[in-house]
Amino acid sequence: MAFEGLSERLQNTIQRMRGKGKISEADVKEMMREVRLALLEADVNFKVVKNFVKTVGERAIGQDVMSSLTPGQQVVKIVNEELTDLMGGEESKLTMSTQPPTVLMMVGLQGAGKTTTTGKLASLLRKKYNKKPLLVAADVYRPAAIQQLETLGKQLDMPVFSMGDQVSPVEIAKKAIEHAKAEHLDYVLIDTAGRLHVDEALMTELVEVKEIAKPDDILLVVDAMTGQDAVNVAQNFNETLELTGVVLTKLDGDTRGGAALSIRSVTGKPIKFVGMGEKLDALEPFHPDRMASRILGMGDVMSLIEKAQANVDEEKAMELANKMKDNSMTFDDFLEQLQQVKQMGPLDDLLKMIPGMNKMKGVENMSIDDKQMAHIEAIIKSMTTKERTDPTLLNASRRRRIATGSGRPVQEVNKLVKQFDEMKKMMKQMSGMGGKKGKKNPLAGLGGNFKLPF
Template sequence: MAFEGLAERLQGTIQKIKGKGKVSEQDVKEMMREVRRALIEADVNLKVVKEFVARVSERAVGSDVMKSLTPGQQVIKIVQEELQALMGGEQSPIKFNTKPPTVIMMVGLQGAGKTTTTGKLANVLRKKYNRKPLLVAADVYRPAAIQQLETIGKQLSLPVFSLGNEVSPVEIARQAIEHAKEEHLDVVIIDTAGRLHIDEELMQELKDIRGIKEPDEVFLVVDSMTGQDAVNVAQNFDEAVGITGVVLTKLDGDTRGGAALSIRAVTEKPIKFVGMGEKMDALEPFHPERMASRILGMGDVLSLIEKAQAEVDMDKAKELEEKFMTQTFTFDDFIEQLQAVKKMGPLDEILKMIPGASKIKGLDNAKVDEKQMAHIEAIIYSMTPAEKTNPEIINASRKKRIAKGSGTSIQEINRLLKQFDDMKKMMKQMTTMTQGKGKKKMKLPGLDSLFK
């Protein structure tokens, strides 16, 4: 995950100052020295680092902080606020045209993931904003670019406008906008051509496409793995074509996060979306305040809630609550919940969104054991309907049969049965607690077995 190195360094630094009853200017200086080093290691633009450190230092040594009852906490709050401001302050929403269609141009260098991001964006607009998008294949130069977009459209059941690779991109864009009006499609997303580097020919073509109808948004798609180069690319595209926002791809990868922290400050253009995985639903609106909280180990509850809401059927949730209360929760219900959690994303990433989770010993290195998850699924799928509903009937001979059918061991089956029983008890306690019938100290039995 991006920012891991930066998060680790910053969290370690703020822990030293957090509990201090008194904070001196020297304490702030030492802290900011560490912060500066952490930001440089994260590949943040040097000018941005210098300005950030100066702003935090100035605010942190103010008399209202030094004389407060919790100076350590105040300094951390300042760091969080300045990190948030660095990334844009607040989420920058899409500008939808009051007279449809809204036209969005996707621009960027070849290899940044522009075509895939075009599909992901259309998917987000349909699901989260209830829009009817049209994908436009205007990259007539890259081999198979048109075919790739058509495949994505088919996969998402979204319309794709294409005139092949013999028609000019400008004409394709012009006809696509007319087609969207006729078909009452309210968003047109134009996938333009990229190059391996910026050149005059590419920029002129993009300007010509802009000339047909002033787009409502021009999104630059940038690979966050390229670090400072991403900032340079953003500057060049903005100067030549004019961009309204940035979409950062591969922010879930092994990137240091410098691009996300630098682009907004250098170009003054907001990061609109971030790509957090390969799947077509792995594009998220960028929330500076949430990202700042995650970097500082304060969690990201709102994103966690949104992920859950996207995957959880409220009627089913009520039904499940009833099953927990009446102890009628079955292995069929369990496998259904397991699949829903998997759709939310990697479990280790989800856990990190919980406030305070960064302080849990070992969680920073926790990786979900996918093999163990697969074993659990195989065991459940090898059970008969009666066994899934009434696990207590699973005797020695049944265990032997299940082990053979799932390619697992009897010990694994015993472990799963115990964990399932513990989980049912825990869920009953939790539902009781939420209804105000007493508070009990909770633990999560069996969760440790999913980690390496």
């Protein structure tokens, strides 16, 4: 996950400041030294680091902090605010045309994930905003580029405009916009050609497409894993095309995150979207304030809520809550809920969105992969309908049969059944509290041994 190294160093640094009843200039200087090293290691642009550390340091030594009753907390607040400001301050949305269709021109180098991102963005526009997009295959040079976009169109059940690879991209863009107007479509997403490096021929063609298409947004797609090279590419494209925004791909990968922290300061252009996985729904609007909170270990409740609203059936969730109250939850209910949660993304990423979760012992080593989820599903699906409804039927011979059917060790079956039972007991205790004062915390009796069954 992006920012992990940066997050760990910054969190360790500010944690030492957080509990201090009084801080000195020497404390602030020591903290700024650590922050500088953390940012440089994350591959953040040197000038950006210099300005950031200077601003935070000056604010931290200010009278408001030094005379505060909680100076450590004030410093954390300053770092959070400045980190948010560094990444743009607030969400930067797409420009909407007053006369449809709104035209988006997708640009970037080969290998950054431009074509896939074009499909992801179209999917987001339809799913989240109920818009009707048109994908336009204007990359006539890269082998199979047109075919790739057409395949994405089929997967998304979305129209793709193509005129083959013998027509100029300028003509394709012109005809595509005419087609979108005739079909009353809301968005036109033009997937332009890329190169392995920035060159004059590429830029000349992109300028020609821009002049004919008059795009409302020109979005540069860059690979976050390329670090400072991503910032250099953004500068080159911006000088010629006047970008309106950037889409960072592979922010879920093993990247240090420096590009996300540098691009806005260096180019003046906002990050509008980030790619957080390979699936076609793994593109998110970029929220600088939420990203800053996640980097500093403060969680990201809003993103968690949005993911839940988009992927969890509210009616079924309420039904499950009622079953938890009367202790009638079955393995079928659990499996259904597990599948809904899985749609929200990797569970270890979701856990990190919960405020304070980063401080829990062992959470940094927590990794819940799709294989483990698949094992749980296999075990539950190997049970009979009666066994799923009434787990008390699961004697030793039945558990051996389930283990054989699911291809998992019998110990794993035992563990799942035991933890499912513990979870039901915990839920019953929690629902029995009824908000009355003086009740013992139902989690206390479980100690540190209770874990979710995955």
